[in-house]
Amino acid sequence: MNTSEQPREPAGGAPREASAAPPPAPGPPRSRAVDGPAADPRGMTPQSPVGRLAATVDRLSREVRAAQAEAEGRALIELAKGILVARLGCGPAQAARQLAELAEQSQVTPLEFAVDVINQAARDRMSEVTDAFLTATAAVQAASAEDGAVDTEAGEAVAESAAVRLRAAESGALAANDTQAVADALLEQALRPLGAVAVAIWAAGYDGSLTLAGSAGFSPAEATRWRYVPPDVATVARCGLTERAGQWITSLSGTGLPSVGRHQYPHGGRVAVPAGTGGRLHGVLEIAWPVPLAPQPPQVVRQVEALAELCAHTLESYTPPRGAGQEPRVMPDAVELMDLADGLYDPALVLVPHLDADGHLADFRIQHVNKRFLDPAGRPRAVVGGALLLEAYPMAAGDSELFQNVERVYATGEPFRARRMNLTALVDQVPLSAVADISVSRHGNAVLLIWRIEDEAARLASLLQHAQRLGRIGGFEENLLTGEITWNGQLYDLYGRPQTSTPVPLEELTAHAHPDDAVTIGRFLRTLLHHRRPASAGFRLQRPDGVTRHVRAVAEPVLDTDDRLLAVRGAYQDISAQHWTEVALAATRDQLAHSEQQAIERNRLTLQLQHAIMPPAQTPLRVPDLQVAVRYRPAETEQLVGGDWYDAVMLPSGRVLLCVGDVAGHGIEAATSMVVLRNALRGLAVTGAGPGQLLSWLNIVAHHLTGGVTATAVCGLYDPARRTLRWARAGHLPPVLVRGPEAKPLPLLRGMLLGAVAEAAYEEDEVRLAGEDTLLMYTDGLIERRDRSVEEALDQLLSTVRPTPNTLDQHLDRLLTYSRSDTDDDTCLVGIRVG
Numbered sequence: 001m002n003t004s005e006q007p008r009e010p011a012g013g014a015p016r017e018a019s020a021a022p023p024p025a026p027g028p029p030r031s032r033a034v035d036g037p038a039a040d041p042r043g044m045t046p047q048s049p050v051g052r053l054a055a056t057v058d059r060l061s062r063e064v065r066a067a068q069a070e071a072e073g074r075a076l077i078e079l080a081k082g083i084l085v086a087r088l089g090c091g092p093a094q095a096a097r098q099l100a101e102l103a104e105q106s107q108v109t110p111l112e113f114a115v116d117v118i119n120q121a122a123r124d125r126m127s128e129v130t131d132a133f134l135t136a137t138a139a140v141q142a143a144s145a146e147d148g149a150v151d152t153e154a155g156e157a158v159a160e161s162a163a164v165r166l167r168a169a170e171s172g173a174l175a176a177n178d179t180q181a182v183a184d185a186l187l188e189q190a191l192r193p194l195g196a197v198a199v200a201i202w203a204a205g206y207d208g209s210l211t212l213a214g215s216a217g218f219s220p221a222e223a224t225r226w227r228y229v230p231p232d233v234a235t236v237a238r239c240g241l242t243e244r245a246g247q248w249i250t251s252l253s254g255t256g257l258p259s260v261g262r263h264q265y266p267h268g269g270r271v272a273v274p275a276g277t278g279g280r281l282h283g284v285l286e287i288a289w290p291v292p293l294a295p296q297p298p299q300v301v302r303q304v305e306a307l308a309e310l311c312a313h314t315l316e317s318y319t320p321p322r323g324a325g326q327e328p329r330v331m332p333d334a335v336e337l338m339d340l341a342d343g344l345y346d347p348a349l350v351l352v353p354h355l356d357a358d359g360h361l362a363d364f365r366i367q368h369v370n371k372r373f374l375d376p377a378g379r380p381r382a383v384v385g386g387a388l389l390l391e392a393y394p395m396a397a398g399d400s401e402l403f404q405n406v407e408r409v410y411a412t413g414e415p416f417r418a419r420r421m422n423l424t425a426l427v428d429q430v431p432l433s434a435v436a437d438i439s440v441s442r443h444g445n446a447v448l449l450i451w452r453i454e455d456e457a458a459r460l461a462s463l464l465q466h467a468q469r470l471g472r473i474g475g476f477e478e479n480l481l482t483g484e485i486t487w488n489g490q491l492y493d494l495y496g497r498p499q500t501s502t503p504v505p506l507e508e509l510t511a512h513a514h515p516d517d518a519v520t521i522g523r524f525l526r527t528l529l530h531h532r533r534p535a536s537a538g539f540r541l542q543r544p545d546g547v548t549r550h551v552r553a554v555a556e557p558v559l560d561t562d563d564r565l566l567a568v569r570g571a572y573q574d575i576s577a578q579h580w581t582e583v584a585l586a587a588t589r590d591q592l593a594h595s596e597q598q599a600i601e602r603n604r605l606t607l608q609l610q611h612a613i614m615p616p617a618q619t620p621l622r623v624p625d626l627q628v629a630v631r632y633r634p635a636e637t638e639q640l641v642g643g644d645w646y647d648a649v650m651l652p653s654g655r656v657l658l659c660v661g662d663v664a665g666h667g668i669e670a671a672t673s674m675v676v677l678r679n680a681l682r683g684l685a686v687t688g689a690g691p692g693q694l695l696s697w698l699n700i701v702a703h704h705l706t707g708g709v710t711a712t713a714v715c716g717l718y719d720p721a722r723r724t725l726r727w728a729r730a731g732h733l734p735p736v737l738v739r740g741p742e743a744k745p746l747p748l749l750r751g752m753l754l755g756a757v758a759e760a761a762y763e764e765d766e767v768r769l770a771g772e773d774t775l776l777m778y779t780d781g782l783i784e785r786r787d788r789s790v791e792e793a794l795d796q797l798l799s800t801v802r803p804t805p806n807t808l809d810q811h812l813d814r815l816l817t818y819s820r821s822d823t824d825d826d827t828c829l830v831g832i833r834v835g
Contacts, residue, residue: 077110080117179203179214182314186307187216191287194300197268198288200260201311202229202237203318204281206413206442210237213283213318218261226260231414235259237284240272241412246305247272251292261288269293273304275312279353279361280445281411282315284308337443341370344450348373351447353410354388364389364406364447374453406440406447415441421451472574478506479567494551494574496543506555506568514540514548524553532557532565538575550579602668621650623720625835628656629808633781633816633827635666643670643711644779644826645678649685654720657685660777660828661713661754662732673709677702677754681715691715691728692764695751699730702755710755714777723769723834728762730754733783733794736801737767738774743798769834774811776801781825782815796820808833 077099084095099117103110179201187199198217202210208231215223229235236259240247249255249270252262259270269289274281285308341348350368353361369385384392389403396402405416418438436451474491478484485503492499495512504512506529510521517539524537534556541551555570621628628648635642643663651657659681663673680701684694694715702709714735716727727735727746731753734746751762769775783793800818805811812829819827 080115083117179311179314179318180216181214182311183214183216186285186310190303190307195289195291196287197265197290198261200226200237200286200288201275201315202241202284202286203315204241204283204413205231206444208232208412208414210235210241210284212260213315215260217288218264222261222264236270236272237286240284240286241274241281244274246274246308248296248301249293259286264288265290267292271304273308275308275315276411277309277312277316278355278359279407279411281413282312282318285311337446337448338368338370340443341368341448344370345372346450346452348451349384349389349449351389351406351449352445361407361410363391364403364410366392367446402438405438406449409440409442410447413442415439473571474573475569475571476503477567477569480565481567491572494549494572495541496545496547512542514542516540524555528555528557528568529565532559541572549574550576605668621648621656623650623656626656626718626720627808627833627835628658629812629829629831631812631816631827631829635781635826642666642781642826643674644781644828645674646777646779646828646830647678647682648830649682651685651688651717653688656718656720656832657682658716658718658725658777658830658832659713660732660779660830661711662779662781662826662828663709663711673702673706673711676706677709677711677713681713685717690764691717691726692762695728695730695754695762696760699752699754699756699760700758703758706755708755710753712753716777718832724766725769725775726764726766728764730760730762733778733780733790736776736778736798737769738776738801739770740772741802743801745794745798771834774801774808774831774833776815777830778815779826779828781821781823781827782819782829784821784823784825786822793820 080099082095084090084098085092088095088098090098100110108116183199183201187196191199196217199215200212200218200223201214203213204210210229212223212227212229229237234257236247236249236252236255236257239257247270249272251267252259252265252270253267265288269292271285271287271293273285275283275285285304287304337350341350348370349366350370351364352367354363354365356362366385366387366389369381373381373384375381375384389396389406393402396406402421405418408414409416416438417440420435421438436453439448439450441448472490472494474494475488476491477486483505485505487503489499491503492501495504506525509525510518513521520537520539524535527533527535534554536552536554538550538552541549543549552573552575553570554573555568557565558567558569560566630646630648632644632646643665644661645663646660647657649657661674661677663670663677677698681694681698684697689697695713698713698715702711711730712732713730714727714732715729716725716735718725727749729749729751731751734748736743736745746767747765749763749765752760783797784790785793788796797815800815801811805814808831811833812831815829816827821827
């Protein structure tokens with residue numbers, strides 16, 4: 001567009017009126033009316049009275065919408081005419097004719113040409129995002145057209161009018177007298193082409209609350225329910241207020257954050273962008289989409305930020321209506337805040353924002369310094385007052401981040417408080433530091449900064465007071481010359497007396513103690529007052545409320561230069577809790593000693609019972625051409641009396657019963673169950689059944705008759721005439737056969753441990769023994785180790801049994817001697833050697 005030419009007369013010589021109505025700004029796509037006398041969907045014809053009334057209402061609605069669009073466009077055209085007047089130096093009428101002629105030559109509407117003039121003249125943020133908005137809306141409409149959401153013609157119309165819509169939204173927002181109208185204008189003119197369905201404008205209160213200043217696209221009931229959000233409630237808008245970059249949420253349901261319209265659009269995307277000007281945040285612009293929001297390009301992000309800046313201009317003068325969650329609170333102006341600061345007993349500064357040439361917050365001016373002001377560097381009030389904050393305290397932007405916190409309070413309105421913050425001032429390039437408690441709050445358009453410089457003596461006194469309270473220690477000092485006595489508050493609490501009462505002198509201490517402690521207190525006072533040496537004593541203090549406290553007193557004399565006694569100072573400590581803890585511990589020790597004695601006696605009786613039934617050694621059997629030896633080694637720890645058992649007996653049939661077993665568990669129950677199984681197996685063996693059948697019957701005994709006991713066992717029947725051993729196992733390790741220089745375990749037969757199931761079958765095997773063969777049966781106490789597997793322990797046993805001593809007894813004794821078991825379990829051994 002060339003705006004440097006002089007205004008020209010249009011063809012025909014008749015000037016065009018500036019008031020000619022421009023084409024209305026295209027609105028959202030609407031359904032086009034169908035020509036012809038087609039019947040109304042409700043069954044009414046155009047000739048009927050009701051049909052004529054409906055047609056009239058529809059026509060009036062179209063005229064109202066056209067008038068609204070014309071009014072919005074007229075403001076933009078008038079603004080473009082003003083730009084042409086300033087640039088061309090012509091009158092309004094000539095500018096109107098020039099605008100109309102140039103629009104006709106460009107083959108665009110006067111409204112679209114006016115927006116082009118405004119964009120070139122403004123060079124503002126809205127101009128920067130116009131091209132990006134054209135691209136974004138075209139892409140959205142293209143995608144919608146593919147999905148059948150809108151027709152192609154409507155999509156092209158929306159895309160072509162994107163620049164007009166942005167400027168119309170800006171014009172409507174600036175001209176609107178309330179934020180509700182701004183919300184309507186933003187949604188209809190700028191956000192619907194992006195696929196958005198609702199918008200909410202939140203005003204931020206100086207206390208951190210949020211008020212719904214305007215909304216569009218949400219139901220009236222939902223807007224009423226979300227009219228006010230108290231401080232510190234986490235919502236989408238709250239997160240957008242605290243995050244300067246805003247919140248771009250793909251799906252609201254994935255965040256768990258509440259927000260307005262979460263039931264209307266539960267899975268849609270949300271955007272919450274802070275709305276602020278001049279470094280101060282006035283509120284938040286929140287936009288809702290009906291579907292999850294895809295990542296947006298930077299151009300669209302800048303467009304939304306520009307719209308949020310439009311909202312900030314309206315929110316600057318926004319006042320929450322009464323009844324919107326709470327009564328509006330009066331914002332004091334700078335003068336009232338100065339009066340408030342002067343009434344404080346702590347140093348305080350009143351700060352006002354200092355903006356740069358572009359309107360951005362650059363610093364804060366120290367508007368007022370109260371009378372209690374104490375500069376960390378010792379400078380007078382006149383030097384600090386009126387200066388910029390970063391000039392007076394350049395280190396405020398450094399490690400302490402004081403300036404950043406003041407800036408955040410001014411932007412969000414949320415107060416900030418910190419304990420023991422370092423304040424540093426530069427005086428002649430020398431940093432001077434102090435520690436202070438900081439409080440920052442915003443009041444209207446000003447900020448109140450309060451600091452309390454820490455007093456080291458007061459801090460140490462506070463630490464001492466807390467230490468005395470936690471240790472239940474009360475201090476005192478008694479002047480023996482004047483009789484003046486000083487107690488601290490903790491000592492009054494220890495005595496159970498009000499702090500308005502008279503302290504108790506040392507000479508009257510006996511009257512407040514238990515009568516049995518009079519001798520102890522007398523010795524304490526004699527050492528302290530007569531011998532003038534430090535002393536301590538423990539006694540029972542009887543309080544007026546009837547409570548007796550156990551107290552320890554420590555005191556020392558205070559002497560002058562002539563070694564005369566002037567005063568006594570000391571402390572009382574309440575040791576009642578310690579005393580009763582010691583009493584409880586003594587009673588517990590007595591109870592433990594009694595329980596230990598009972599346990600020892602029980603284990604002794606159990607061990608005696610086990611030795612009576614299962615002696616460590618037994619007279620060997622007399623069998624021709626067969627040596628039989630048994631060994632039993634009880635556990636080294638008496639508390640682990642177990643259920644290991646063995647048996648070697650000659651049966652009436654002439655065969656020899658050989659068995660070992662191990663009942664699960666320890667103690668009297670295991671020993672009793674062992675006796676039951678051992679005697680049951682002896683009785684069953686008289687029947688002449690084989691070892692597999694004997695273990696099946698013994699399994700029934702263990703499962704039904706001994707209270708659900710489980711055990712392992714190996715049972716063998718040796719036939720001296722045939723020199724054969726028929727055997728079976730129930731979950732136990734197999735016997736070991738030593739033949740010459742070799743030793744190996746017998747095959748691992750199938751057999752479940754005893755008592756696990758009601759009925760079980762056990763596999764049998766037979767081995768023929770030769771002369772000088774040795775067969776060993778044992779329990780796991782012989783080989784089991786905590787740091788090795790069973791296979792490794794069995795290999796160790798095989799290497800130990802290979803060197804065969806002269807006698808079987810020596811062989812068994814050697815195995816027990818060199819056993820490497822570390823489980824403190826019982827051990828049973830049964831061995832036979834063929835002659």
